[in-house]
Amino acid sequence: MSETELPRHAAVIAGKSVATGDWIDVIDPSNARPVARVARCGSTEVHAAVEAARHTHETVWRFTEPPERSRLCRRIADALREExxxxxxxxxxxxxxxxxxxxTDADVAARYFEFYANALEALGGETIxxxxxxxxxxxxxxxxxxxxxxxxxxxxxxxxxxxxPAIAAGNCCVLKPAEDAPLTSLLLxxxxxRASLPAGVLNVVPGYGEEAGAALAAHPGIDRISFTGSRKVGELVMGAAARTIVPxxxxxxxxxxxxxxxxFDAERAVPQLVDAITEHAGQNCSAGSRLLxxxxxHDHLVAALAERFAALRIGPGADDPDxxxxxxxRQRARVLGYLAEGARDAEVVVGGGVPEGAGRAEGFYVEPTILDGVTPQHRAFxxxxxxxVLCVTPFDTLDEAVVLAEHTTYGLAAGIWTSDVTAAHWLAQRLRVGQVFVNDYSAAGGVELPFGGYRRSGIGVEKGLEGLREYTRCKTVAMRSGPPA
Known part of the structure; x- marks a missing residue:
């Protein structure tokens, strides 16, 4: 398909398609070929989107009653399931x-709108x-x-x-999807x-982070920012928020x-330990990337994991491989850099390179890899x-395991595999992470489970009822009473 034949997707501002003077190619990672083009938004489009959201909020959405907001969220959930x-x-x-x-992602997306449509009914203040x-x-x-x-x-x-949660709570939104993967945001x-959400409640401005993302984070018309991404960019977003004094x-x-x-129960643990690091090729913020x-x-578990890693099917997503x-x-080069360094300092049990085979020559593939003997001195740890990439480190005592687990600056999630309830409870209390799974590991968990990081993993909570409260602020009203006139 030639460049001129690629489907083009404009920004969505106030319910209208807005084209820009330039476009960004969307690349299929399985073969490195462009499949579509999206609008390259900048400060002009971002400003228009924020203004549209402000107008809709001040004239329509803030006056829309909660039952109607719930109804519209359910309609969006239905539309997501239909498509x-x-x-x-x-x-x-x-x-x-x-x-x-x-x-599964589509199912979960629908569930978010359904959950918050219901949760909104429980949102309220309190008497003091x-x-x-x-x-x-x-x-x-x-x-x-x-x-x-x-x-x-x-x-x-x-x-x-x-x-x-933002829409259910009565906010209007400007969404900046990543330039590498913007298509489902525009369809959303x-x-x-289609679900009759008023124009301007949801605006989408695709573009590069340093252009559209930076302009959005720094815009004085924004009242609250939600960012998911790297720590480096998160620091920039937080700096922009500090200048406009927004949460x-x-x-x-x-x-x-x-x-x-x-x-541990090997029959239950081994499949989930594999899934925890290979789901979406390990590109998951809460991937179980360190095995303590x-x-x-140690030897028995590593051998069992290696056997499963070696049997994983790798290929284009449309073929539904493992x-x-x-x-x-760029991301493949980054991962291969870690693997090259890891091969010098630790044992490559399985994987460690680029897979060979039909259908994989042009795509951005990396073999699922186990690095054994990774110490806290290694970058990979x-x-x-x-x-x-699964980094394996043995330990001898529970105290040592806690020290190893706490060695990084992150604190997003952890898994504990044991039939000893006392040990599980002791560990769960001591691990400084936002989520702890015992004899289970589900990246970020279900829609209902609050999700937020400790330490350098982030600020604030998403998901569950806590995620809904994050998009509201608390106002206190105090009324003095006296005898009727």
Whole structure:
């Protein structure tokens, strides 16, 4: 397909398609070929989107009653389910992930809108007992206009994760999807319009982070910012928010540890340990990328994992393999750099390079890899690789396991594998992470489970009822009473 024949997707501002003077090619990671072009938005389009969101909020959305907002969120959920296959196909085209995983993403996106449509009914203030002649109570009110800057790894899920509570709570939104994976965000906007969401409640401005993203984060008309991405960019977003004095939610990744004790259930643990690092080729902020395993079961567990790693099917996402490609040539080069360094300092048990075979020559593929004997001095132990690389480190005592788990600056999630309830409880209390899974590991968990990082993994909470409250501010009203006139 020639460049002029590629489908073109404009920005969505106030319910209208807005073209720009320049375009960005969207690349299929499975073969490195362009599949579409999206508008390259800058400060002009971002300003128009913020103004549109402000106008809709001040004239329509802030006066829309909660039952109606709930109804519209349910309609969006229904629209997402109706277009599940198209959303999944676009998500796979955009990100390279297996189509079955993309279908799950579409299901979860619909569930976010459904959950917050229901959760809105439980959102309210409280009365405060103070003294007999004063009635005091709180109100939960929307911020106004919220900026949403999302990454390329789970664009549909993360868009829904941040937009659904914001919209349900009464905010209007400007969404900046990643330039590497913008297609499902634009379809989401179209489906919201089909569901009768008022124009201007959801605006989408695709573009580069340093252009559209920077302009959105720094815009004085923004009342709240949600950002998911790298720590480096998160620092820039937080700096911009500091200058305009607006609150932020930052989800900045992790280096999540899986702690395996001697009495673990291998039949249950091994498949989930593999999935935790190979789902979407390890491009997951809460991927279980560090395996801390008791020395007594180390050899047995590593051998079992290596056997499964070697059997994984790798290929284009549309063929629904076990693992697809990485998002870009840049990301593959980054992961291969970590592997080259790791091969000097640790044992490469399986993988470690680029897979060979038909259909994989042009794409951005990396073999699922196990690095054994990774110590806290290694970069691979401390830094987020964002690829299918499992770093294995043995331990002898629970105290040592906690020290190893806490060695990084991140604190997003952790897994504990043991039948000893006392040990699991002891570890769960001591690990400084936002989510702890025991004899289970589900990246970020379900829609209902609050999700937020400790330390350098971020600020604020998403998902669950806590995620809805994040998009409201608290107003206190105190009324003094007296005898009637």
């Amino acid at each position: 599940r296959e198209q959303l999944a196909r676009l998500e796979t085209l955009d990100t390279g992930k297996p189509i079955s995983q993309a279908r 007992q103070q003294r007999p002649d004063r009635l005091a109570f709180t109100l939960r009110e929307p911020y106004g206009v919220c900026a949403h800057i999302i990454p390329w790894n789970y664009p549909l899920q993360i868009a829904a994760r941040t937009l659904a 906007a179209a489906l919201a319009e 932020v939610t930052l989800e900045l990744g992790g280096k999540s540890a899986q702690l395996v004790l001697p009495d 395993v008791h020395r007594s079961v 693992m697809g490609p990485l998002i870009s040539a 401390n830094e987020e690789i964002f690829g299918p």
